Amino acid sequence: MRVEEDSTTSALVDELKRVNAENKKLTEMLTLMCDNYNVLRKQLMEYVNKSNITERDQTSPPKKRKSPARDDAISSAVIGGVSESSSTEQDDQYLCKKQREETVVKEKVSRVYYKTEASDTTLVVKDGYQWRKYGQKVTRDNPSPRAYFKCACAPTCSVKKKVQRSVEDQSVLVATYEGEHNHPMPSQIDSNSSLNRYISLGGSAPPANRTSSLAEPTPVSTVDLSEAKKTTSPTSRIDFPEVHKLLVEQMASSLTKDPNFTAALAAAVTGRLYQQNQTEK
DNA sequence: CGACTTTGACCTGCGC
């Protein structure tokens, strides 16, 4: 009886060890997938930036910090359905010499367009993050007020957002993001659906003239590469291991939520177990 | 009562 119990225990221990090894293997595979994913995103970001630089070269440089000519280029991007995202490499030409000398760390700037009801006067954009409004101004080039937001998700996060209605289409909200979030998106923790929804790349964007019947604003021609830069940078992976860990967890959760994946995994595990049992006998 | 929003004042950069 005791011998039987001992053999069962040792078998269980062996099984546990094997499962641990399997788990380790799967984790490694997942890490590899993450790396491949990051490489692909980086390539995409480089491609988008390249196309934006060639686009910018055709426009005359503005004399002021913000010029209408620059906004026109953005507006045409909405109509054309082309995503707009710019790094400070382009923005540097708008900064003064003094600023350029001081600004060693380049800030990331991206623009996101949201389709809303024209009657909706609020400048609130539900993009998954929590924002604290700290100011509102009426600018010269646009009669509608511009709202200024700071990221309220984390006290250390210095990301800022400007939201203003488009001059051409009052139903389109233009959100300008400055900087990078040093924390995960709050809604991403619960579900990755918001990620798919707000970080949509180009073609899948809904038509610009669509009359939204939704309560929430609909993103139009959306690209937010702040996440991409965060995950692609090798230094950021060192600086923010928890972010990388979270990304892995998110991917793992999305995979486990996939019934096909879990079924395939279960089949593989049981297959391996069956194989091992057969070889042991 | 705390968190959030509003809004006038203030700061800063740029052009003239």
Place this chain on the structure above:
DNA sequence: GCGCAGGTCAAAGTCG
């Protein structure tokens, strides 16, 4: 140096 315009601050107001 001055004025303009964009951006930020912070006290007061509002809301749950």
